[in-house]
Amino acid sequence: MSKAAVDLPPKGGFSFDLCKRNDMLAKQGLSGPSFRKTGTTIVGLIFQDGVILGADTRATEGPIVCDKNCEKIHYMAPNIYCCGAGTAADTEAVTDMVSSQLQLHRYHTGRESRVITALTLLKKHLFNYQGYVSAALVLGGVDCTGPHLHTIYPHGSTDTLPFATMGSGSLAAMAMFESKYKEGLSRDEGIQLVVEAICSGIFNDLGSGSNVDVCVITKGHKEYLRNHLLPNPRTYVNEKGYTFPKKIEVLMTKITPLKERVEIIETGDAMEE
Amino acid sequence: MEFAPKQDQSENTVSIPVGGPIQRTQYPYVTGTSVVAIKYKDGILMAADMGGSYGSTLRYKSVERIKPIGKHSLLGGSGEISDFQEILRYLDELILNDNMWDDGNSLGPKEVHSYLTRVMYNRRNKFDPLWNSLVLGGVKKGQKYLGMVTMIGVNFEDNHVATGFGNHLARPILRDEWHEDISFEDGVKLLEKCMRVLLYRDRSAVNKIQISKLTEEGATSFPPYSLKTYWGFSSFHNPTVGAEGSW
Numbered sequence: 001m002s003k004a005a006v007d008l009p010p011k012g013g014f015s016f017d018l019c020k021r022n023d024m025l026a027k028q029g030l031s032g033p034s035f036r037k038t039g040t041t042i043v044g045l046i047f048q049d050g051v052i053l054g055a056d057t058r059a060t061e062g063p064i065v066c067d068k069n070c071e072k073i074h075y076m077a078p079n080i081y082c083c084g085a086g087t088a089a090d091t092e093a094v095t096d097m098v099s100s101q102l103q104l105h106r107y108h109t110g111r112e113s114r115v116i117t118a119l120t121l122l123k124k125h126l127f128n129y130q131g132y133v134s135a136a137l138v139l140g141g142v143d144c145t146g147p148h149l150h151t152i153y154p155h156g157s158t159d160t161l162p163f164a165t166m167g168s169g170s171l172a173a174m175a176m177f178e179s180k181y182k183e184g185l186s187r188d189e190g191i192q193l194v195v196e197a198i199c200s201g202i203f204n205d206l207g208s209g210s211n212v213d214v215c216v217i218t219k220g221h222k223e224y225l226r227n228h229l230l231p232n233p234r235t236y237v238n239e240k241g242y243t244f245p246k247k248i249e250v251l252m253t254k255i256t257p258l259k260e261r262v263e264i265i266e267t268g269d270a271m272e273e
Numbered sequence: 274m275e276f277a278p279k280q281d282q283s284e285n286t287v288s289i290p291v292g293g294p295i296q297r298t299q300y301p302y303v304t305g306t307s308v309v310a311i312k313y314k315d316g317i318l319m320a321a322d323m324g325g326s327y328g329s330t331l332r333y334k335s336v337e338r339i340k341p342i343g344k345h346s347l348l349g350g351s352g353e354i355s356d357f358q359e360i361l362r363y364l365d366e367l368i369l370n371d372n373m374w375d376d377g378n379s380l381g382p383k384e385v386h387s388y389l390t391r392v393m394y395n396r397r398n399k400f401d402p403l404w405n406s407l408v409l410g411g412v413k414k415g416q417k418y419l420g421m422v423t424m425i426g427v428n429f430e431d432n433h434v435a436t437g438f439g440n441h442l443a444r445p446i447l448r449d450e451w452h453e454d455i456s457f458e459d460g461v462k463l464l465e466k467c468m469r470v471l472l473y474r475d476r477s478a479v480n481k482i483q484i485s486k487l488t489e490e491g492a493t494s495f496p497p498y499s500l501k502t503y504w505g506f507s508s509f510h511n512p513t514v515g516a517e518g519s520w
Contacts, residue, residue, distance in 0.1 A: 046508065162507070171438075171445075178469070
């Protein structure tokens with residue numbers, strides 16, 4: 001702790017003070033708290049008119065599936081979406097933060113956001129935290145300069161690619177892409193290939209599973225296909241549904257309608273857009 | 274604890290370090306990368322590249338990692354090349370002893386696979402593993418067989434197997450596109466597809482692959498050749514389009 005000439009308020013952000021102590025404890029055998037990871041398959045590819053992103057929907061906490069149907073394709077801007085792998089909290093927080101930064105920037109400039117703006121903001125943040133923010137992202141979007149697809153690694157390095165995969169199922173998905181991708185795919189061919197790659201991850205990787213989410217972004221238009229494919233339905237469902245065990249007798253029925261106690265008065269200006 | 278120096282036949286004394294347990298080699302030196310194999314209509318098709326890496330150097334580029342064993346089997350090995358050659362020696366002795374019986378019966382792929390599993394598992398129990406993942410395929414009396422053994426003795430039998438990186442990159446493709454009684458041409462195309470993905474994504478792969486087939490008639494090794502690769506994506510030519518100077 002250095003003595004500053006002026007008493008400055010503590011700066012926000014990650015404090016690296018305890019890292020050395022944690023390393024020492026780890027060497028002595030203490031394992032830290034585990035994170036909720038998204039053990040994932042996320043993919044993106046560039047097709048004729050834009051970008052298609054895909055993701056599975058399983059979130060794991062070690063060996064347990066803690067969320068069967070989570071959302072891994074995050075909104076960044078109306079024309080930019082981002083898939084996230086790694087620690088769920090990190091991907092959520094980082095994409096949320098950059099999304100709001102992009103909106104403020106849009107108000108300031110009055111223009112549509114560019115993909116490389118999102119890329120630079122994310123990359124700066126991740127590099128600043130030296131890999132401790134464990135977020136591996138596939139960023140895709142269409143802006144005035146055309147369709148773009150980038151991958152961002154937790155340490156802050158980025159790649160610009162025609163097709164990309166990240167997460168634990170990335171090798172299975174990449175095998176599909178490397179053997180079947182070609183330039184100038186149509187929309188349906190592109191979605192078909194993305195679905196195949198995610199399914200390859202779902203069925204060949206233990207960290208990925210459940211359903212397939214797809215997001216198609218073209219110039220001026222986007223389609224978020226949540227649960228586009230459900231290849232893991234519940235196999236044995238009881239048709240009878242659930243029946244209560246003992247015969248329940250209705251003794252008395254009393255219905256009390258809920259009344260609104262607050263009156264809304266429409267005066268004043270509506271909130272500015 | 275003191276150990277007396279060991280004396281072997283050639284009169285060279287090998288002294289064992291005094292005061293500690295005997296240490297065996299724990300890591301491989303010259304390694305081969307993945308092997309991929311499938312069952313097809315007439316038998317077995319196996320593919321491997323011909324590279325032997327010395328750490329991160331591609332030292333040897335003409336290593337044959339698929340060898341025929343006896344009349345009925347093909348052995349493909351990845352991992353330490355010297356251990357692979359040692360296994361070939363063991364199998365040579367095994368086949369020789371079998372031939373000496375001269376009883377009209379010969380060791381089939383199932384038997385050779387079983388022998389290899391025992392060898393690998395016993396070596397691992399002695400903390401002295403043979404650092405290989407082996408693929409054993411064969412046809413005997415019309416019955417096709419394809420199995421795999423790893424260096425810790427895990428063994429299983431399946432319609433398509435792969436070692437090393439092939440497990441992650443090739444098996445998803447095979448699970449999707451392999452079907453019963455696939456023809457020879459389709460089988461070779463499928464193997465080439467897998468080997469191409471491995472060439473793109475495995476750092477220790479070489480572009481010189483060797484495909485071998487085994488049918489009831491016997492084993493045939495095709496001459497090695499290289500795969501065509503495609504690098505012409507527009508994103509590769511101009512990755513910073515729209516943002517000149519960024520990275």
